[in-house]
Amino acid sequence: MDFLSQTYIALRGPTGAPQSAVDTIAKLSDRLSPSTLLADRRAAVLSLKGLTRDCKEDVGARALPGLLEVLQNDAEIDADIGKAVLETLHQLCEVDEGTKELGLKHTDYVLANERTTHTLFALLGDTNFYIRYATLQLLSTLLINRRHQVQSYFLKAPAGAPSVIAVLEDKREIIRNESIVMIQALISQSPDIQKVLAFEGAFEKLFNTVTQEGGVEGGVISLDALRCVDGLLRFNSSNQSYFRETPLPSLLLSLLLFPPTLQLQDAAPQEFALQFWDNQKVANVSLVIGIMGMLIGSKGSGSPDSSVYIRCFIELALGSNAPTALKTQTLRLLPTSLTFPLSSVILTPYMPVPDSNGEEWDRLEPASALDVLVELALHGEYNGLYGDNRGKDGLELRGAAVTVFNNFVHKDEIKQAIVQGMLSSEESTDAPSISPLLHALCIPPTSPLNLANVTTTHIATLVFSHLLGSSPRSKTIARSIKPPSAIPPTPQGQFFVPADGAPPGPQSVETDEDDAPQSVLHLLSENLSLCFLSRSRMEGTDDREAREWDRLIVGYLCLLAQWLWEDSKAVREFLEAGALGVLVEPINQTSESESLVPGLCAFLLGLCYEFNRQPGEITRSTIHPIISRLGVDTLIGQMTLVREDERFKAIGPDSMVLPYSTHAPLGINPADTEGEIWFDWAFVDFWKSNHYTVQKGFAMDPNTQASSSGPNAESAMLIGSLRDVIRAQAQEIDDLQNKLKAVSVGETQLNDLQSQITGLKTELKESEEKRKDVEKEQEDLLVLLDEMSTKRRKDKAHMRAAGLEVSEDDADGDEEDDDDDE
Amino acid sequence: MAGITWHYVLKFIITGDAAVGKSSLLVRLTDQRFLVNPDPTLGVEFGSKLIEIPEEGKVIKLQCWDTAGTESFRSITRSYYRGAAGCLLVYDVTSRASFVNARSWLADVREHADPHLTCILVGNKVDLCEENAEGASNGRREVPTEEGQRWADEEGLLFVEASAKSGQNVEAAFEQASRDILDKIKRGVFDDDRSPGVKLSKPTNGNLALDQGSAKQGCCS
Ligand SMILES: Nc1nc2c(ncn2[C@@H]2O[C@H](COP(=O)(O)OP(=O)(O)O)[C@@H](O)[C@H]2O)c(=O)[nH]1
């Protein structure tokens, strides 16, 4: 620098005024011409470089053409001048705070044609340290400023790809690191560049770097290299299929210390499960997991390759000491159509030894992945160790576990099997074994509330509603579940026993002999009513506690809504358990502070009205006056408030955890990271598709037929119009057949008519085919219709039995059968 | 699980005019399918396939890049030549223009590829000629077999006529080229450093065993 400023002073003279800087620059620029001596050009470049910081604009305006010329002609030959000119250009193009425009202007000049860019990619082939380094820096800057332009030049550069790969292989760390940074920008959003670099072996080179840096234990270089790999693969199906052809997919597993050949029945090794974690490693592993998730996602979950990945994810999320955020990430990356055999994979969960600072871990009893997943959802990580913690991270993880569970039970058979499993508990007489889910669902609310239990029960309502949601059979089974009459309100998960500890003795709970076991549904409505009672005492005293009660109430209400929907038997049971009183009160006493509960109660009330189709003590006619008194408009208004509530609106398919602060009362300052759960996406979806039916139902006369239990207007219209089509086509076929007959009779006209017959035959075939399709479609609809009318007849019989008036207007089932037979 | 799964990985490129059937040949090779209306390739697509050369007792993994034929993409295509061990230079036997243009594609290959690259000239779409092969006109053929063969001989190229539609000679084309490459390897024409398109399944010493075939599972399926 000294040298530079001396040159500068020498050139401008000791008393140089600002104007003479411009003169100096002009003079120096002239000296860049190829006609001067190389040594002079070198000196000129160095001086210009010194001036660039203070006179960026003038240097750019005057010297850029000459500098580019020098780059072109001299950089390759003379490393010193090469380095100097590259650095000068870099300074000119760099966009810094005050001179944003200027950097871009210079960049545009440099990129005015492909020449300079091609020179730069050629210079990358130069092994001189300074040349490579400075070239990489300049390219990075140009890419940051005008990526598209550089990318399009790169694609035409004679040896672009090979020289980029060459710098990736450079043994000198600084060069290699800088090249990774440059490549990240170069490949961004350009599938063609991604492909050509993959072809040239970029994956292999990048993973070499990762491995040399110590894998996921490596620093920011590992991270950048993994980012590059991610960039080469994401949105690039061609590269993904190439990548799968390499041994790299199993290398990804090895990076995580997961054995790539682990069989389903084998346990994951402890070195995988228990690792030391720091922030850098978390970032690296997060990238590896992201890449793996992308490869699973693009292939579907069926293939053997991705099943090892899925196993790895499950082990990481459920049986490792990885940080919470990573566990959440892996759960979210599992495929939504999860076919992995969760219930038959056995894994070993761990728990930190208290006060060991995460350095010692207890191994717990092996359990099926499904059990551990449910346990994680219900109680949180590590056997509920932090069950009362409301940290957003922890809740996100539990929410993600709920979503995975939901995806897993997508098939009705699985739902039924699990619900069936909850039944068996009543059989065993001594030491009542109770499913953890059922237990969590039935914990009686205690005042003051136990924070851990509120979350546990709330999540249990979410999980349970996934088991029942749109599964009439599961609902039927669930109605017969009778949990043991006394549920011990245990504060946290108790379903895993440390491997070296003794199993817990039978719970010493006194069972009241007279207390016959109640059904879950009954128990839930009782708990709900208890909650309302405690909640009403809360008003105006402890807002935070009130909010907890509200949350629990919302959980019960959402579960009940999804359970009772289209299940008239459950509706009856709920009503007989005293539902009306429980629901009406909150609707009546709307409080300022809470907008969700009354709306949800209104929804449930309307739903009970709509589906109260079983004979019983409480009929539609019992409910109708209550609805009238509350006012249909009021009820609908309250339901609208639910839809407008932030806690409802903010829910997406992948996000159910909200920051606690949304409505946090003044004076309380909960930790920033505190979160809370109100709804999950399944309920929001359910509400959106069904709230209108309920609203419409409010206004219906008690004697109106159920609107959603018969064929709705739309399908009735469809059936009607299909029937018309068939009739028309049958007619057409008849006509054609007659015509054919007539044609074949008239022998004299045979020749003329022959062609007509052929035409008609094809026409006939076509319409017959069409008719078959329509017939098939109609058959399906009729089967459906038949099921519905059987049900309706049954309902009517019940209603008649119950002494209700039943309309006789629609004995139409038989006519439909006739149409079907033709 | 799987023991040895392949002995060599060979990189192939497929080049030639647009619409001669390059993508179709690749799809035929890897998926045993033929699409009447394939998407015109925008960039380069990738496919791979294991083939066996019984008389050598070798299993070969073909990694095949399908290049786009239009002029605007030609500069990208060149990048691929350098790294390839084998090249399928394709023309359409029902299009003389595509055969004439094959000369300029070959010039490109010669200019950019490894001098030892094995190139096979493939006259595609022969199925179109055989429809009425009994007749005198020999269908829509515009390039006689002899002419293709003659030019291949002149240029020192392998030669085959094939059809992506019927599958005829598609695998054979790749096999013929692979045999030639194996032969060159045997004769010591390549050394490992000089042909980026050939990789042994043995780990290179000291380095990460990235190219070790046996490390990958389930690839034979
Ligand atoms: N009859 C016939 N058509 C073919 C054959 N191969 C390709 N085609 C058709 O030729 C057209 C161009 O094929 P395509 O694979 O896209 O050519 P590319 O541009 O070279 O990749 C498509 O309509 C293909 O269906 C073949 O062997 N026989």
Ligand SMILES: [Mg+2]
């Ligand atoms: Mg194509």
